[in-house]
Structures are given as C-alpha cells and as structure tokens.
Amino acid sequence: MSMDIIDRKLLELLQADATMPIAELAQRVNLSQTPCWKRLQRLKEAGVIRAQVALCDARKLGVGTTVFVAVRTNQHTETWAAAFTQAVRDIPEVVEVYRMSGETDYLLRVVVSDIDDYDRIYKQLITAVPLYDVSSSFAMEQIKYSTALPVRPAVTVTNNG
Amino acid sequence: MSMDIIDRKLLELLQADATMPIAELAQRVNLSQTPCWKRLQRLKEAGVIRAQVALCDARKLGVGTTVFVAVRTNQHTETWAAAFTQAVRDIPEVVEVYRMSGETDYLLRVVVSDIDDYDRIYKQLITAVPLYDVSSSFAMEQIKYSTALPVRPAVTVTNNG
DNA sequence: AATGAAAGGCGCGACAC
DNA sequence: GTGTCGCGCCTTTCATT
Numbered sequence: 001m002s003m004d005i006i007d008r009k010l011l012e013l014l015q016a017d018a019t020m021p022i023a024e025l026a027q028r029v030n031l032s033q034t035p036c037w038k039r040l041q042r043l044k045e046a047g048v049i050r051a052q053v054a055l056c057d058a059r060k061l062g063v064g065t066t067v068f069v070a071v072r073t074n075q076h077t078e079t080w081a082a083a084f085t086q087a088v089r090d091i092p093e094v095v096e097v098y099r100m101s102g103e104t105d106y107l108l109r110v111v112v113s114d115i116d117d118y119d120r121i122y123k124q125l126i127t128a129v130p131l132y133d134v135s136s137s138f139a140m141e142q143i144k145y146s147t148a149l150p151v152r153p154a155v156t157v158t159n160n161g
Numbered sequence: 162m163s164m165d166i167i168d169r170k171l172l173e174l175l176q177a178d179a180t181m182p183i184a185e186l187a188q189r190v191n192l193s194q195t196p197c198w199k200r201l202q203r204l205k206e207a208g209v210i211r212a213q214v215a216l217c218d219a220r221k222l223g224v225g226t227t228v229f230v231a232v233r234t235n236q237h238t239e240t241w242a243a244a245f246t247q248a249v250r251d252i253p254e255v256v257e258v259y260r261m262s263g264e265t266d267y268l269l270r271v272v273v274s275d276i277d278d279y280d281r282i283y284k285q286l287i288t289a290v291p292l293y294d295v296s297s298s299f300a301m302e303q304i305k306y307s308t309a310l311p312v313r314p315a316v317t318v319t320n321n322g
Numbered sequence: 323a324a325t326g327a328a329a330g331g332c333g334c335g336a337c338a339c
Numbered sequence: 340g341t342g343t344c345g346c347g348c349c350t351t352t353c354a355t356t
Contacts, residue, residue: 011215018179056210058310061310092307092309095309096307099304100299144246144255144258145257145258149222
C-alpha cells in the first residue's frame with residue numbers, strides 16, 4: 001500500500017478531528033471531493049484507519065486518576081498468559097496492557113476515580129488471576145495523551161548516518 | 162450534569178464506534194431519534210464527549226513498537242517543567258506523558274518503528290531538555306489498548322463496606 | 323417537559339468525462 | 340483527478356402525552 005504525502009496529511013487531519021466534512025478535508029489537501037473520498041475508502045479498507053470513535057473526558061466520567069501497575073508472574077505458561085489476557089480485557093478500567101522486556105512482565109494502565117477505587121480494581125485483578133508481584137504507581141498529572149500516531153514518510157536510508 | 166443509564170449507554174456505544182447513525186443509536190437505547198440527538202448535543206456541550214477521531218493501525222504506520230521511558234530530573238523548577246512539557250508535546254512519537262509519584266518523575270509512552278528509531282527520539286528528547294536519568298523499557302506485545310473509558314454509575318456509598 | 327413522528331438541508335457515495 | 344446526480348442521514352419543527 002502506497003502512502004503519499006496527501007494520504008499522510010489526511011490521516012493527520014482525521015486523527016485530530018474525524019467530524020470534518022469531506023469538502024473541507026478535500027480543500028485542505030488541495031483536491032476535489034471525489035478523489036479525496038476515494039483515498040479515505042482506500043485507507044479504511046487497508047485497515048490503516050481502523051476505527052472512528054468518540055473520546056471522553058476522564059475527569060467528567062469520574063476516572064481522572066491513572067495508575068500504572070507493574071505485574072510480575074512466576075507462572076510462565078501459555079495457560080496463565082491466556083487467563084491474564086482475558087482478565088485484563090474484561091476489566092474496563094484497565095485501558096492499556098503491555099507485555100514488557102526486563103524486570104516487569106506486564107505493565108498496565110488503569111483509570112480510576114481515587115485510591116479506594118483503585119483498590120477495588122486491584123482486588124478484582126488478583127482474584128481473577130494469580131500474580132506473583134504487583135507494584136502500583138500513581139500519576140499525579142497527565143501531561144500529554146494523544147491517540148494520534150505520528151504519520152511520517154518511511155525512514156530514508158542515507159549513507160551519512 | 163446528570164448522567165442516567167441511557168447517557169452512559171450512549172457513551173459506551175460512541176466510544177466503540179462513532180460512525181453509528183443516530184437512528185441506530187436511538188433504537189439501541191430504546192429512544193427515538195430526537196431525544197437521542199438532544200442527549201448527544203448535551204454530552205458534547207458539557208464536554209463529556211471531547212472529540213471524535215480516527216484511530217490508526219500503529220504497525221501499518223510503521224510505529225508498531227512501544228517504549229516506556231522513565232525520566233528523572235534534578236531540576237525541580239517550574240521553568241524546567243514547562244520546557245519538558247513543551248518538548249514532549251512537540252514530539253509526535255511521544256503519545257502519552259504522566260507526572261508520577263515515587264522514584265520516577267515522569268513516565269512516557271513512545272511509539273517507534275524499531276530500536277534505532279527509538280534512539281532517534283531519545284536523542285531528540287535529551288537535546289531538547291536536560292534529563293538527570295532516563296530508563297527505557299520495550300514492550301514486546303500490546304495486549305490491550307482501549308480509548309474507551311469505563312462508564313459506570315457514581316459509586317454508591319453503602320454502610321456495609 | 324420530554325418524547326414520538328415528519329419534512330427540509332446537505333453531505334456522502336456512484337456514475338460519466 | 341474533476342464535475343454531476345441521487346440517495347440517505349442529520350437536523351429541525353410540529354404534534355403529543
């Protein structure tokens with residue numbers, strides 16, 4: 001799938017605001033509506049654009065506190081991993097989960113209303129699946145949160161690196 | 162701002178798919194189009210719904226690798242904090258930044274194509290602002306990533322906790 | 323006062339050029 | 340890639356309880 005500078009500009013715009021009408025998108029990239037629309041179809045079909053969603057205000061939903069949870073396991077088995085995966089996917093307060101290299105086996109981002117609320121999720125988690133070690137760090141402030149991925153040309157290979 | 166069970170259901174639906182036409186949204190919450198539409202307007206004006214965006218596939222954009230960067234500073238000043246904030250906001254590969262409690266002062270999530278690419282961002286970061294300590298952990302696998310925040314009733318206070 | 327039904331504006335989606 | 344046409348959705352208004 002080719003991705004020229006116009007496609008990248010479209011992705012940039014749509015990642016910032018997906019309500020923008022095609023007419024406006026088109027003129028921002030100096031195109032008429034039809035080719036612009038065709039590019040969007042192509043990007044969707046290729047799965048580059050994988051969804052269009054509403055973003056909510058975490059504080060207004062009463063989950064303004066983020067907790068990072070570092071998890072270690074002593075059961076390095078496929079069945080444990082499957083159970084853990086299922087458990088975290090089933091808890092909506094757990095919004096991000098990564099399997100890590102290094103000391104920590106898994107890193108979770110959990111959104112809650114306060115410390116007591118976190119304790120509720122913590123208990124839910126350790127009840128659902130056995131954890132060897134759990135270490136929680138609270139975020140004091142969210143300085144940046146972006147769902148927009150960087151859209152840039154394929155890294156150019158040069159000889160003077 | 163009151164938020165009944167219908168509003169919460171609407172948020173749940175829109176956080177999963179914001180392309181859903183009002184007619185369908187309406188019938189999913191057992192309402193007709195107008196009252197449903199009015200609720201959406203209200204949620205937008207109140208800032209509960211803060212944006213509507215396109216989500217892209219990280220791998221297909223060549224940034225399928227996530228790196229968590231723990232940063233410590235020795236300059237606990239307002240000016241340093243402002244410079245740091247500006248620096249991370251200006252780097253699109255840095256998608257999330259939190260000010261933490263505990264050992265780590267700041268935790269960053271960075272998306273890159275590979276280790277070499279991360280080194281590029283790392284250099285960019287330490288050039289922009291002085292950092293006392295930087296510790297990077299690579300994610301092997303993204304097990305969960307959701308932009309949908311949990312939408313639940315205000316925590317009911319009971320006497321038998 | 324809030325819901326359910328109906329009409330107009332308009333942006334999306336397929337054709338020919 | 341550009342311009343045109345029709346369909347269907349969003350938005351508003353009116354009638355209703």
